Amino acid sequence: MNVINIENLSFGYIPARAILHDVHLSIQEGEYITMIGPNGVGKSTLLKCLNRIIKGFQGSIKIFEKDIERYSQKELGQLIGYVPQVREEIFPFTVEEFVFMGRYPYRKPFSGTMARDRKIVEEILRKTELASLAYEPVNHLSGGEQQKVYLAAALAQQPKILLLDEPTAHLDPKHHAAIQNMVVRMAKEEGITILHVTHDLHYISQNSQKVVALKERRVFAVGAPSEVLNCEILQELYGTRFVRVFDPKLNKSFVIPEAEA
Amino acid sequence: MIVASLPKHSTKKIILSSLLVVTVFVLIFSPFFGSTPLALKDIFSATEGKRELDIFWQMRVPRVILAFCAGAIFSMSGMVFQAIFRNPLVSPFTLGVSAGASLGASIYIASGFSFYLLGLSGLSIFSLLGAGFSIILVWFLAQLPATRSMTKLLLAGVVISFFFMSLILFIQYLSGLYQSFRITRWLMGSIYVFGYEEVSQVFPLAIVGLLIIWYFAQELNLLTTGEEIALSRGVDVHGLVKVLFFLISLMIGSIVSVCGPVAFVGIMVPHMGRLMVGTDHRYLTMTTFLFGGIFLVVCDTLARTIIAPAEIPVGIITAILGGPFFFWLLFEQRKG
Numbered sequence: 001m002n003v004i005n006i007e008n009l010s011f012g013y014i015p016a017r018a019i020l021h022d023v024h025l026s027i028q029e030g031e032y033i034t035m036i037g038p039n040g041v042g043k044s045t046l047l048k049c050l051n052r053i054i055k056g057f058q059g060s061i062k063i064f065e066k067d068i069e070r071y072s073q074k075e076l077g078q079l080i081g082y083v084p085q086v087r088e089e090i091f092p093f094t095v096e097e098f099v100f101m102g103r104y105p106y107r108k109p110f111s112g113t114m115a116r117d118r119k120i121v122e123e124i125l126r127k128t129e130l131a132s133l134a135y136e137p138v139n140h141l142s143g144g145e146q147q148k149v150y151l152a153a154a155l156a157q158q159p160k161i162l163l164l165d166e167p168t169a170h171l172d173p174k175h176h177a178a179i180q181n182m183v184v185r186m187a188k189e190e191g192i193t194i195l196h197v198t199h200d201l202h203y204i205s206q207n208s209q210k211v212v213a214l215k216e217r218r219v220f221a222v223g224a225p226s227e228v229l230n231c232e233i234l235q236e237l238y239g240t241r242f243v244r245v246f247d248p249k250l251n252k253s254f255v256i257p258e259a260e261a
Numbered sequence: 262m263i264v265a266s267l268p269k270h271s272t273k274k275i276i277l278s279s280l281l282v283v284t285v286f287v288l289i290f291s292p293f294f295g296s297t298p299l300a301l302k303d304i305f306s307a308t309e310g311k312r313e314l315d316i317f318w319q320m321r322v323p324r325v326i327l328a329f330c331a332g333a334i335f336s337m338s339g340m341v342f343q344a345i346f347r348n349p350l351v352s353p354f355t356l357g358v359s360a361g362a363s364l365g366a367s368i369y370i371a372s373g374f375s376f377y378l379l380g381l382s383g384l385s386i387f388s389l390l391g392a393g394f395s396i397i398l399v400w401f402l403a404q405l406p407a408t409r410s411m412t413k414l415l416l417a418g419v420v421i422s423f424f425f426m427s428l429i430l431f432i433q434y435l436s437g438l439y440q441s442f443r444i445t446r447w448l449m450g451s452i453y454v455f456g457y458e459e460v461s462q463v464f465p466l467a468i469v470g471l472l473i474i475w476y477f478a479q480e481l482n483l484l485t486t487g488e489e490i491a492l493s494r495g496v497d498v499h500g501l502v503k504v505l506f507f508l509i510s511l512m513i514g515s516i517v518s519v520c521g522p523v524a525f526v527g528i529m530v531p532h533m534g535r536l537m538v539g540t541d542h543r544y545l546t547m548t549t550f551l552f553g554g555i556f557l558v559v560c561d562t563l564a565r566t567i568i569a570p571a572e573i574p575v576g577i578i579t580a581i582l583g584g585p586f587f588f589w590l591l592f593e594q595r596k597g
Contacts, residue, residue: 051493053489072495073495073496074497076495082493084489089486091343091535093486094539097482097541101483104480104494104495104496105494105495109477109479157494
């Protein structure tokens with residue numbers, strides 16, 4: 001089944017300057033999709049159209065074969081989780097409070113802390129290794145820990161689809177790996193369909209099943225990592241030179257940007 | 262930010278219950294203080310028509326209730342605006358509603374009219390009109406594509422506010438010494454009532470406001486984390502902001518028309534609330550409501566006793582008393 005089906009999608013904050021133009025994309029249930037492309041090419045914009053953070057686009061988006069316009073915002077909240085890059089919280093919540101907010105699409109006004117929601121939040125805090133930090137203000141955590149909190153809150157939505165917008169940018173290699181392993185594990189365990197925007201080519205070739213490359217407002221290439229991640233395509237995509245290197249330990253080769261002499 | 266460690270749910274419940282006890286205590290005892298001190302026996306053993314009875318039931322009690330409602334409304338409004346705009350410096354006066362009300366009041370005072378209509382003083386009517394006018398103006402600006410972003414709406418409100426304040430200064434400059442003095446006094450904000458006319462208008466507003474804001478507690482939490490996250494978790498942000506914006510404007514317009522723009526309460530009490538129970542609006546709303554109410558009742562009690570038999574406008578007391586209290590809370594938190 002098509003979880004996401006995008007047809008003729010165009011959008012621009014100013015009509016004359018389109019950010020996305022005539023984008024077509026369909027995503028199957030349980031797929032792990034990564035989206036690559038130069039900065040400013042509309043990757044984030046595309047994600048934001050999918051959970052209606054952005055309205056007023058042209059074309060059609062179907063989620064589980066139902067037009068996105070026919071969902072309420074709350075229904076979308078039950079289906080789609082969203083993890084942006086961490087920013088500073090103006091008024092700090094505790095980790096537990098922040099993750100608990102992920103339960104919002106299932107909750108009713110005035111309801112206290114329902115046992116079911118509590119249980120789900122506790123389990124997620126445990127799985128994301130945040131249990132010991134539950135009563136810390138989010139602002140007091142390191143960047144890597146904060147990113148885990150954002151991920152945990154999105155998981156508390158128990159989504160069928162998870163949208164990740166460069167969640168590992170700015171993180172050190174250890175936290176980078178920790179977050180990504182967590183995502184991969186969750187995707188497998190819960191059968192979540194994942195759409196992940198990243199610049200980490202190495203990671204993509206290891207974990208994702210399909211790569212979507214955006215260039216100049218539209219889909220430039222779609223395919224398995226082995227097909228898309230070659231020097232010619234990447235060179236054309238990013239406008240910089242790439243080389244293939246061989247890792248004898250993994251017995252695999254990777255494409256990396258060529259160092260300038 | 263300013264929070265060192267945030268309390269657990271059980272601690273928050275204890276804080277909230279103690280606040281409730283303090284509220285009851287303050288509400289019962291403050292009517293006995295004033296330029297004419299009253300004792301319990303004056304009230305309960307008094308015969309009909311005695312002067313003390315009138316002071317107690319016609320002046321002090323309605324005044325205390327009004328002060329409580331005003332404090333609660335200012336504080337809750339500030340809390341909601343700070344959450345919507347994700348900005349700790351926003352007050353309920355930021356969007357120009359109170360400046361509009363003040364402009365209306367200034368025009369009335371400068372014109373030298375004096376009339377009553379449907380039980381409302383001309384001053385209240387003019388300031389309500391001024392508030393209404395500024396609400397319509399900000400509302401109109403909010404519909405423009407250019408002010409879709411919260412920051413631009415905020416700036417538009419600030420500009421309207423300054424524009425109205427300049428007009429007020431202009432009116433003050435043109436009017437006579439007596440009128441100018443009265444305008445200045447009005448701008449300081451003071452709570453002065455006789456009977457229950459104003460209370461009967463403001464009390465329901467405070468309660469309805471509390472219930473509506475409490476109803477949206479979870480949505481306010483999510484708005485605080487940012488518009489995009491709120492949308493992604495399923496909050497209908499634009500509809501919600503419109504409802505809250507309208508509610509707050511209505512509350513502020515009405516309360517300012519009764520007691521003027523009382524300073525400090527609306528911007529600082531929400532922060533005091535956050536220092537006590539954290540940012541979770543399921544607790545913060547009630548905390549802010551109660552503490553804002555208590556705070557203004559205490560300030561107003563001081564306002565009428567410090568230099569008795571004369572009275573100080575309560576707007577002068579709020580920052581003098583509230584400032585040091587805020588610092589104390591801040592440092593208490595840092596230690597703990």
